[in-house]
Amino acid sequence: MRLQNNLTYYAVILSLFFVPLVAYKTYIGPLPLSIEVVTIPLLTVAAVSDYLRKRITLNDLNMKPMLAAFLLFFVIGAISLVKAVSLAPGMMELARYLSYVVLFTIVVKVKFTREQYLNFAKVFGASVAIVGIYGVVQYIFGISLNTAGLYALKEAKGRVDSTLINPNYYASFLNLVIPTLVLLAVVYFKDKKAQLLMFAFYGIYVVNLILTYTRAAWVTMACGFILMVMLIPKDFIKNALRPHILLSFVALMTIVYFMPDVQSRTSSAIYAMEKLVVSNLPFHVASGDNSQEEDQGGLFEDEQDEDEEENAQDAATTNRAVVSRVTLWKTGWVMLKENPVLGVGMGNYLVRYKEYVTKYPELYIGHDQYSVHNSYLKVGAETGFIGLAAFLLVYIVYYLYIIRLYFAAQNRLSKVLAIGLIVGSLTFMVQNLSNNLIFIPQLNTVFWLVSGLVIAFLHQNQEQSISMR
Template sequence: MLRYLSYVIMFVIMLKVSFSKEQYISFVKVFFVSTTIVAVYGLFQYVFNFNLNTAGLYALKEAIGRVESTMVNPNYYSAFINLVLPAFLVLTVIVLKNKGYQLLSFAVVGLLVVNMILTYTRVAWLVMFMALALIAIITWRDFFKNFFKPHLLIAFALLSLIVYNMPDFQGRMLSAIYAAENMVFNTGRTIEEPLPGELEPGEDPEEVVIDELTEKAMVSRTTLWKTGLYMYRDNPILGVGMGNYLDRYSDYVEKYPELYLGHERYSVHNSFLKVMAETGTIGIISFLLIYIVYYVYTVRFYFNQDLIGKLVIASLFVGSITFMMQNNSNNLIFIPQMNVIFWMLSALAFNFAFGNQKKL
């Protein structure tokens, strides 16, 4: 609670400060450079095989590890990339006019996309592709007018070719799509059934046992979510107490043996279920109201801006949506590295939008 209150204090302070145009430009430059350094470090991490995360590598045939760069965990790093990537794409395609600067900026976009693939976080991959499509749709008039230029089209084609041929991309992507389908439509396919593209030429489907990538991950996540729901169901008003999910986990897997996954303590992997389980109905309603107000202001700002203001708010909107979506499969709202960046960027964007709308 104290940590979350520190984000609020930082947010309010940054809203109250009056920044000049030159300072905003300096913020953009510094953030661009620092993000580039983080992405270059992530690429070097994979190429030279140091400090790679090896959790969750079962069923990956070519990948040697998962990149986390400076963000402690590959899931956190993928969330950071999804948060900032829409803004970097808008900067590249719409804001920058010089061809050389555009290509330099697109190289950073490509570097971030490559880093995203190297995190091997399936949900984040799907969220990334949806986010890039969404930002293009929201800014479609300016986006497509500027995107269909030879140098950008060639750069995009080259990036697509690189991504398509990266280690385990094709199989992991098929698995990600299947996982999404299974979650939404409950296809119920069993572990003995191979995914499309998993059979080698001449292999007998009856002799192939599917890699556990999809089933194992899906079963464990849904079981963890059920654990959070059971805690909430048994304590619907006030929950089990803030911060007590892990302490009560062993009690619940003992009470409900079908929830046991072989661990004495295991995160719920869902920020909203964590809040529900720990603080009950009162807590989750209060918590969600924070983000409802956040998006109300985001939409209000968008419709009272010039082009630059609209691009800033659109980038924040799409980036924050990706952050919220990934919180359905990870506890990102409780990770300090992510939340400091989330609220800092939000405060700067709101500050800019508030000052910008007064000039209209």
């Protein structure tokens, strides 16, 4: 029996649906086994088979700049292994990186029909809906809520991570998708029922983002919303002022405002941003003297008002969190400064972490191994300044592709998808300043899979528009 579509199409469908949903991971000996370890090779085999059997064709999108950027960082990462204390983590990281390159190249170059792209959107939308609904159910019934960071929350049961393992990872996934959801609801769909349905999904995702209690993600979502409105002001503002959309926004904001710990956590987020940005903390080894924070807490010792005492406690808690995070960043910066050319070797940041916190006791925060919580510092520490520059080049080229397609977009759907991808991708990159999200396989697979499909679709729309002139 001959399949109606090619194998590549079905492999993409499986990836779009299952990668966001399946967080299970185990090991077979030293090798990891997770959903992306299954789906990416499956997609690769399917694409090669279809290409050899002439069941797929490739589009004419010029991928040479992107592939050159990918190759440059891969070569530098491979060379950095000469400095590695342990080769195994470096080899695993290079293998994962290569798998993302293969995944992106396949989905961006294979030519699918408009109907197939529509089916991709429906399948990914179904997966996104399940993830979001489960996140709300998880919080309501207290199912495996994450308790990390609860010391700063007074009312919340816990932090939602849905199917993404960690609240921070989940928050990044949500921010990646949210811009497109709200644009589809407010700008693209014209039917009132379709708008309200899409806005409901947008609302569910905003609620989920709040329930992750990831402060950086809240700030990023707000900034992303502003950027989104700036990129498509006329259509967005005009449609947003329609009564049912306006009421939907008001209802959503009211719900969010009265959710547990939102007001105190928002104040904490603003305070944390002030500490990080306004204070302009330098990247050098700290003296470890936190007397300023302690003195700030002491200012409230004689106050009788309970609200004042709570504010002091919240400030002290935020101070400790900020100091801890900055200390982690300083560790990565010190590692980079002492190994500026090739770094400590791809994948070897954690291997060398104990050595550095022992060498610089002021960097020790109570763990023998701890993430740097910054993807760019991790890359720099492991591959040096040249590796960091090559890594950033990959994303610069990536954004140049999207921006070019944005300006070439000839219809409303292309504009919406281009803006959604620009803003969603930017929130992803910004959140990597405070987390190692680029190194989370499940999340990064979604990023490159969805990005590749959207870029290919935008290119196809552009080509069709040119041919119709």
